[in-house]
Amino acid sequence: MSSLMHKTNTPLPRRLAAAAIALGSCLALAGPTGSAGAAPADPVPTVFFGDSYTANFGIAPFQEGDRTLCFQAKENYPAVATRSLAGKGITLDVQADVSCGGALIHHFWLEQELPLGAKVPPQQEALKYDTQLTVGSMGGNTLGFTRILKQCSDKLRGPEHVLLPGAPVNADEPAAKCAEFFESGDGKKWLDDQFEQVGTELEEVLERIGYFSPDAKRVLVGYPRLVPEDTTKCLTPAPGQTELPFADVPQDALPVLDQVQKRLNEVMKKAAADIEGGADFVDLYASTGGNTACDGADRGIGGLLEDSQLALGDYKLPWYAHPNEKGRDIQAEKAAATVEQILNR
Template identity: 80%
Template sequence: MNTPAARRLAGAAVALGSCLALAGPAGSADAAPADPVPTVFFGDSYTANFGIAPFQEGDRTFCFQAKENYPAVATRRLADKGIALDVQSDVSCGGALVHHFWQEQELLLPGVKVPPQQDALKQDTRLAVGSMGGNTLGFNRILKQCSDKLRTEGVLLPGEPVDGDEPASKCGEFFESGDGKNWLDGKFEQVSGDLEELLDRIAYFAPDAKRVLVGYPRLVPEDTAKCLTAAPGQTQLPFADISKDALPVLDQIQKRLNDVMKKAAADADGGADFVDLYAHTGSNTACDGANRSIGGLLEDSQIKFGNDHVPWYAHPNAKGRDMQAKQVADKVEQILNR
């Protein structure tokens, strides 16, 4: 699928769609479409908004897709401005890697699978929006590399540490040199290639769709000293036992992922748009106390199994979800008014 011929075909389809749009009625380029815009939301747990209850149940229960995730909130924000989205599907699913856009995804229970996310695209889809890349990078494994507590208490967070024989206390050094750096470089190369494939596939299966890749909100603040204080009402530090020296390394890794995603959108045949959440959430990280938009690693989320809450594992809380929705809605409004 990711061949020069396929990319040329996708580029031609996008160009044709652009020409048709330019050939529309006079003045139409300055106003959002009056008819509802057929839209598909895709993505991983940051689009599904893992941790926010209640979540959708049924065949996709273990996707942990919140009923009020950012696609739902952004759709309402746009409706309030007179911009209607016809949401054909929201196939975002916790744990999704980029390749689950074109391959089925196995969920927590063995044998329970969901179809490839690209199956939701239709010929008349005009907007495709979502976040992917963090799981392919292995950010959960990176967190476990840096935290003894996650290695023992993070049983619901998929993945193992990159190298369980290396002490968590030395994870900063591990990712900056030797095998850890080589592993990380290889993962970034994989993310870049897979995002190129994802954007090509959207253009192929939905030739007239505007493609919007949504980045991830910032987790670690510039001033990491703020991470040495628990949030109001919490006893655990925002990043549990991850050392202060390792936090800048985690931030550098996230910033690099953000740059890779931004470049993938910019380099896509026909062009794609990018929502830079990292740039807009520096004052609302997991370490910003009452203003935090990210739930702490081991802070109780809204989801319960029996009598026990599942931790946030550094996912957006309700404040963070609303910040995601605002940035996405603003970008979609801008795109549809172009």
């Protein structure tokens, strides 16, 4: 059966994916693993995938062409990590970086619709049989984190923020009561359902990688921490800013946002641990507690309504709580360290 026929939009049966992994490990040509403790001698065929946190929305300039509306930075963390690894004698042969802002997990196997009628193909189409390494982040959009933010912010519900995907979970509930909304009743049930979907679909992504690229090491990169443990730090604008880091999101909702993100991190980590053949997880949440959106000059996350480096005409796009250049460099450092460890096994 041709690889084109394999790349359907129908989720693969798990036993078929597992069998393909086992078969691939027996039949595939030996990958560039090198000797124990030594960097691989040959370039490592690599595919980067993911959403706006891999694409690094907000950092200019971004890639142009048929993927312009993905807002993928030319200097996103995959590019920075690749350069860092090259300096250590580890060469990645980047077959593709298909990360795209707004991507849901299912856009790994379904095409993604972009603004203005544009579309990009399923991210899995970048996978080759000889791909040896896959790295990326997915989950936040499927969880509906932007919908959660809009549930908690009147400002984000305004028409000027239509570029931020999604609508409030329940627009009839006031933003000021969003903490209560997500901690009980319909809001809590909605969250539980979203987390279940994220876990199931992340396993599907990892299985598909194993199926189409049976010799590939799979690296799932978590999301950096947004909200600090001490939320009083969020009551002061960052240097040079007038808006609070989380704008009009109520202070009592900030711990709720943090718990949502912590739970997402745990779901991602579990998916990587449970998948047949194993995957590695980069735990950014655990290592970025001092670089949240509320850490002033040390922030690795641009404030919710802080101007990013991108503009549409005269309108500066906000960061919408994405990594700034400092945060991008942290992502790159942690991802590169994990890749180096994997390839030196």
